[in-house]
Amino acid sequence: MKADILVIEDEQKIARVLEIELEYEGYTVTKAHDGAEGMDLFRSKSWDLVLLDVMLPSMSGTDVLKRIRKGDTATPVIMLTAKDNVEDKVTGLDLGANDYVTKPFDFEELLARIRAALRFKPADETGEPGLSLADLKVNESTHEVSRGEDKIDLTAKEFALLVYLLKNKRQVLNREQLLDGVWGYDYYGDTNIVDVYIRYLRNKMDKNYEPKLLHTVRGVGYVLKDPR
Template identity: 40%
Template sequence: MDLKILLVEDDAQFAEAMAEELRGFDHSVTVAADGSAALSAVDSDSFDAVVLDRMLPKVDGIAVLERLRRSDMTVPVIMLSALGRSVEKVEGLEAGADDYVVKPIAASELNARLHAMVRGRRWTAGGGDTLQAGDIVVSPTRFRAWRAGVALDLGKLEFKLLAEFVANADTVLSRAMLVERVWGYDFAPTTNIVDVHVRHLRMKLTAAGGDDPIVTMRGVGYMMRS
């Protein structure tokens, strides 16, 4: 899978070396040296993925991410940073990153993560581009969802959470499973992040007066009825 990648990195030597190695995997790589240049590049071109340094001049990586997600840009983003504490990972992921990688990282590992991330975004099921549970339909490829034919206005994480529920309808998903599959954490968050997002998702699913399709399994997690 050849990808069109935006690499955002202010360390010119590192950026040049990483871009060259990624091109060795047959990817097309555009380099931006700061946050402002990154936002301009995304506005003027389309990319399969963004590799985004966290500590950037002009506009830092977190601010870049937040602006992208506020603009409903769903381009997959790997945040690359020398900051590797759990709280910093959580901040990056909650800002909208699909993955968070601590420097240094080998180009081969970054390439594998890019493939896995983009593969997940392009995933389809049953030979079509939609999944369904009851009156809820999700299109993973188009990042759209409907209930009873009415489009749902969902944030990125709410959409990913709903897609996970629909793909596993009538199956109990523990909080740990949801944290791993939706947020991509390889550690247990210290907040009730899953419960908060499930609550927001429930509100949107029932806004038109429909029944709540998500069942709370006390002490375990959640399940969506089909």
């Protein structure tokens, strides 16, 4: 099965060429033309690889990369830049980019870099597709959630919150981190929305099951972990 690639590129012609050429090679491609749209799409599902332009409207590629790496250290990100500047490349690589390609680029070289990045993408610790912790299993592609033999129905936002917690399992996350990771950097509503959705999630996937996986760290935030 070929990889699912997210292209975040504001230059329409370049984005279109990438889409045509990558789809010809058998990849599935989704495009975003600014940083905010790119982050929304990134949060909407699991991606095999991201092609990310450095210079983007609404949010720079560097800021997008920072937000991606807050909750996801596994998805390969290849930065695209018109600047052949060593300092910019070092900054991007230090922030977690897997590779850097300077425009104009040779498409065969870009393909080789994509293949290399995909080849070394870390597998989930279970060795199986999806996310899991104890008897909790989540399939990002089908949006199926289960504990043991029981299927659990979640709303889209509950599912997004659970996925974010699972991708950061065993890490204590405060409200601001959860708002940024699930609701987005431009959310200006009540921060108590996090507590409300944590309660919804706990009632559905934790209340009637053992062990309890979703824990409150008083005065700090929340953590998803197996206490055993």
